[in-house]
Structures are given as structure tokens and as C-alpha cells.
Amino acid sequence: MSEQHSSVPQPAAEPAASAPPTAPQAVPEGPGLTLYGGTGTGRRVTVRDLARAKQSGEKWPMLTAYDSMIASVFDEAGIPVLLVGDSAGNNHLGYENTIPVTVDQLVMLTGAVVRGTQRALVVADLPFGSYQVSPAQALETGARFLKEAGAGAVKLEGGVAMVPQVEALVTAGIPVMAHIGLTPQSVNVLGGYRVQGRGDEAAAQLLADAKAMQAAGAFAVVLELVPAELAAKVTAQLDIPTVGIGAGSGCDAQVLVWTDMAGLTPGRLPKFVKQYLDLRGALGDAAREFAADVVGGSYPGPEHAFH
Ligand SMILES: Nc1nc(=O)c2c([nH]1)NC[C@@H]1CN(c3ccc(C(=O)N[C@@H](CCC(=O)O)C(=O)O)cc3)CN21
Numbered sequence: 001m002s003e004q005h006s007s008v009p010q011p012a013a014e015p016a017a018s019a020p021p022t023a024p025q026a027v028p029e030g031p032g033l034t035l036y037g038g039t040g041t042g043r044r045v046t047v048r049d050l051a052r053a054k055q056s057g058e059k060w061p062m063l064t065a066y067d068s069m070i071a072s073v074f075d076e077a078g079i080p081v082l083l084v085g086d087s088a089g090n091n092h093l094g095y096e097n098t099i100p101v102t103v104d105q106l107v108m109l110t111g112a113v114v115r116g117t118q119r120a121l122v123v124a125d126l127p128f129g130s131y132q133v134s135p136a137q138a139l140e141t142g143a144r145f146l147k148e149a150g151a152g153a154v155k156l157e158g159g160v161a162m163v164p165q166v167e168a169l170v171t172a173g174i175p176v177m178a179h180i181g182l183t184p185q186s187v188n189v190l191g192g193y194r195v196q197g198r199g200d201e202a203a204a205q206l207l208a209d210a211k212a213m214q215a216a217g218a219f220a221v222v223l224e225l226v227p228a229e230l231a232a233k234v235t236a237q238l239d240i241p242t243v244g245i246g247a248g249s250g251c252d253a254q255v256l257v258w259t260d261m262a263g264l265t266p267g268r269l270p271k272f273v274k275q276y277l278d279l280r281g282a283l284g285d286a287a288r289e290f291a292a293d294v295v296g297g298s299y300p301g302p303e304h305a306f307h
């Protein structure tokens, strides 16, 4: 583990003078990697790095992760920010949606993701009901994620109404990523996972929510399921990065649920998902092959046994 990580190459901008141009690299170069620029020390990405990325116009990727091994894959691939989403509810814990997820559950998963990573900023979602009651409740919950799980930041859903919570968290030293537009914890109020911010009034409210989150001290804001033109407008008017999901290409960053982009999620995927792999198919094939080998007697072979 440590051996692998110590072989992480220097950023492309500062190659070792003696290194041949064909030197093998443990981590492929990618757009996200310049966020580590100049450190070379294996330190984690910070919210300041993300502020600098906004200034320089550098886009960055974010993925969800719910366990240590998957998180280590994304960390080694150079994904600079990992979200332990409450989407663990439907994608990891077998619930219908994100509503039932508890703080204890997400603290456990967040600890696993932190332990599996060395360089990514790990952001933990605050579960439904764990922050809306009061700024004090938000602070107690947020502190648990930093103290017990080692998260670098937390994320919460809501705009103007959550200003006191964001202020309390940031004042106490807990970086906050805000999440507006489609906020899945409000699915029972919204009546489904629909595009938000359509129409002049809703668009103005979304912009006001984004500006309120920035003013309250949030370091970034997720824009979920909003028209691309609106997301681009919000992005242009904010000094903090916007992280889009179903919000078009005009955002500063993009996030996807990892099981969606890897093709593990069963059933029909939202339109905004790009599927990069058929992991469900590949893993199913492997399981069927294993089963056939055992039933047919070809596994284990002599090379898998002790004599
Ligand atoms: N696997 C997974 N992926 C996600 O992106 C995700 C979760 N889970 N769980 C929490 C929320 C729920 N999300 C969702 C779920 C469904 C749609 C969806 O089906 N949207 C329609 C658009 C409907 C419209 O036009 O208004 C779509 O076809 O994309 C979108 C976001 C995003 N989050």
C-alpha cells in the first residue's frame, strides 16, 4: 500500500530532470491531477486548492465512494474529491432512497473512505434530519464526521434556509459544500426527482440560494438537475466552484454516483449519467464462471491446492 503510494509521480508541470520521458507512472496523468500541483508530498487536496482551481478555470471531477477499496481505486486514479454521499442509502445499503440513512451509518462509511485514501479531499453528506433542526445540531453532526471519521468537509442540502447552519459549521472550522437544485432529501416535498429551477421565479430563487450559500461561507455548491443555461449563469456569478450533476457543462466541476458511471446500478439510469463501464455485466459473468467451475469440478485445480 505505502509502496504504491510512494511511487506517485511528480506533477507533470515539474518532472524530475533526470527522469526519462517514458518513465512508467503509477498514476495516469489527468486533468484532476494538477490540483495536487507543486505539493508532491502526498498531502490531501484542500478547499484552498479548489478555490485556486476556480481562479484558474480548471475543471475537476468528483465521485461518490462508500467503502475503502473503491475509494482507493479513485484516489489512485487522481480523483481529487470523493463524496461519501447519502446516496449510500439506495446504492450501498439497499434502501429505496436517501431518507433512512443515519449519521452512524455514514460516519462508518466515511471512516472507511478516509482510510482507503491518501490524497483526495473526503466530503461527507450530512444525513436527512441530522442538521435541519438547528445550527447547534448541524455543528454536533458535522463535528462527528471530522472527529470520528476524519472527513475533510461536510455537505448539506438547502439554500437560504440553511444559512445559519452553514455559518455555524464554517465558524467552527468545518468546511461546507452546499447542495441546491434537486435536493433528494426533500423528495417527498418535491414529489419526485425532477429538474429544478425552470421558470423565471424558480431560476431567481436558485441563484439567490447559491449566493446565500457562498455568503454564508460554503466552499463549493452542488447544482443538481438544473437547466444547463441556469447552471452556467450561477457558475459565472459565484466566486466558489459549482459542482454539477445533471446541470450541463458550464459548471466548474462534475459529480456522479460511482455505481452509475461504472454501470453497477441496476435499472434505468438518469439521462445525465455517462456510463463508462459495464461492471454489473462483468461481475455477473465472473460469478457465473466461478459457479460453473465449481459445479463442473474444474475449480479448484491442482495449482490452487496444497500438497
Ligand atoms: N444511483 C444514484 N444516482 C444518482 O444520481 C442519485 C442517487 N442514486 N440517489 C440520490 C439522488 C437521486 N437522483 C436522481 C434520481 C433520478 C433522477 C431522474 O430520473 N431524473 C430524470 C429527469 C426528470 C425530469 O426531466 O425532470 C432523468 O431522466 O434524468 C435524477 C436524479 C440523483 N441522486
Ligand SMILES: CC(C)C(=O)C(=O)O
Pocket: 064, 083, 084, 085, 086, 087, 088, 125, 179, 222, 224, 245, 255, 256, 257
Ligand atoms: C449525487 C451527490 C451530489 C449526492 O448528494 C449523493 O451522492 O448523495
Ligand SMILES: [Mg+2]
Pocket: 085, 086, 087, 098, 125
Ligand atoms: Mg447526497
